Amino acid sequence: MDSSSWVDTSLDLNINPLRVIKSDAPVDAERFGMPRKMKTTFLDFQTKPSAKKETGALEEELNRVSEENRKLTEMLTVMCENYNALRNQLMDCMSKNGEKELLHGPSKKRKSAGSINNDNNIAVNGNSESSSTDEELSKKPREEVIKAKICRAYVRTEAGDTSLIVKDGYQWRKYGQKVTRDNPSPRAYFKCSFAPSCPVKKKFQLSSVEVKWLRRMLRFFCSHLCLVQVQRSIDDQSVLVATYEGEHNHPHPSMEAASGSSRGLPLGSAPCSASLASSGPAITLDLTKSKSSNDAKSSKPKTDAPEVRQFLVEQMASSLTKDPNFTAALAAAISGRMLLQNHTKW
DNA sequence: CGAATTTGACCCGCGC
DNA sequence: GCGCGGGTCAAATTCG
Numbered sequence: 001m002d003s004s005s006w007v008d009t010s011l012d013l014n015i016n017p018l019r020v021i022k023s024d025a026p027v028d029a030e031r032f033g034m035p036r037k038m039k040t041t042f043l044d045f046q047t048k049p050s051a052k053k054e055t056g057a058l059e060e061e062l063n064r065v066s067e068e069n070r071k072l073t074e075m076l077t078v079m080c081e082n083y084n085a086l087r088n089q090l091m092d093c094m095s096k097n098g099e100k101e102l103l104h105g106p107s108k109k110r111k112s113a114g115s116i117n118n119d120n121n122i123a124v125n126g127n128s129e130s131s132s133t134d135e136e137l138s139k140k141p142r143e144e145v146i147k148a149k150i151c152r153a154y155v156r157t158e159a160g161d162t163s164l165i166v167k168d169g170y171q172w173r174k175y176g177q178k179v180t181r182d183n184p185s186p187r188a189y190f191k192c193s194f195a196p197s198c199p200v201k202k203k204f205q206l207s208s209v210e211v212k213w214l215r216r217m218l219r220f221f222c223s224h225l226c227l228v229q230v231q232r233s234i235d236d237q238s239v240l241v242a243t244y245e246g247e248h249n250h251p252h253p254s255m256e257a258a259s260g261s262s263r264g265l266p267l268g269s270a271p272c273s274a275s276l277a278s279s280g281p282a283i284t285l286d287l288t289k290s291k292s293s294n295d296a297k298s299s300k301p302k303t304d305a306p307e308v309r310q311f312l313v314e315q316m317a318s319s320l321t322k323d324p325n326f327t328a329a330l331a332a333a334i335s336g337r338m339l340l341q342n343h344t345k346w
Numbered sequence: 347c348g349a350a351t352t353t354g355a356c357c358c359g360c361g362c
Numbered sequence: 363g364c365g366c367g368g369g370t371c372a373a374a375t376t377c378g
Contacts, residue, residue: 174351176370189369 172190179186 173349175372177352178368178370180368187368 172192174188174190176189177186178189
């Protein structure tokens, strides 16, 4: 299987660096309702001779970032190819031993949290998993019908944060805590308490996600999924591994509060959104809505203009690509999504 | 005082 | 069949 058939390695950051900067037409900043200070900066940026030097530097920086992005894309492609090669090898081995497996039915290997810690597998009630091992994945089609969606998100958190709070927008009630064998951090179990009939549960061994971007990514990944398992990665204690299963039977609290609009639009409350195409794991980071959800209402119309969008996109992309936390989280999110995509396609 | 959290006990699936 | 370990329950405790 060609990796390109199942994963789009391009990171569509919607960055077109030169469109605004080289634009001959002055931008009517007033029309976009920019703050005075920002308007001045924005206009000066286009008109003052000193800005040319800055423009050149920015172009250089953007070229550098673009090149870096290209290299990362290549690396990701290679990684996918290697992954598929390994997978094919495993499938070959499986096919050789498959007859025996079929005669004895699927493995009765326990789907426990122990496996979560050991090989990052998560399962509840025999449902499928977002990131099962290849061996397990190969057996999945022979198993019972998938009853609920499972999604995993990897989120880097602050090392010192030990609170058991996940700020994903839902209301959770803790109903248990357990010290597991392979992970020193206690695992907490939560149920969604926003709606009485909501079957959502979650468990985790880590804490809150303070980084706004990561929180929004997590919210997107999980906003309509039902059971969430979040625990600290055993390999990297700063990484939060969140797994959601199933779907909430109620709207996201923030959405319900807003308008009671469709649950299928979880990003409506996430000004900085990460969208994933249903056709594949191509990730689009909509960086143009950078305000918090609280003030998004007032700012949204002002950021619709393509020039302003570009300007904001450039600024945010520049700062974000320099942020190691963001790049690490993005890589983690992509890897998690890739695993999910692999599973859903097999 | 009600809601939320804690925590020990219990249940159940899986490996041996 | 037994023991282990994860998941859940529910009484006790804490918190606002």
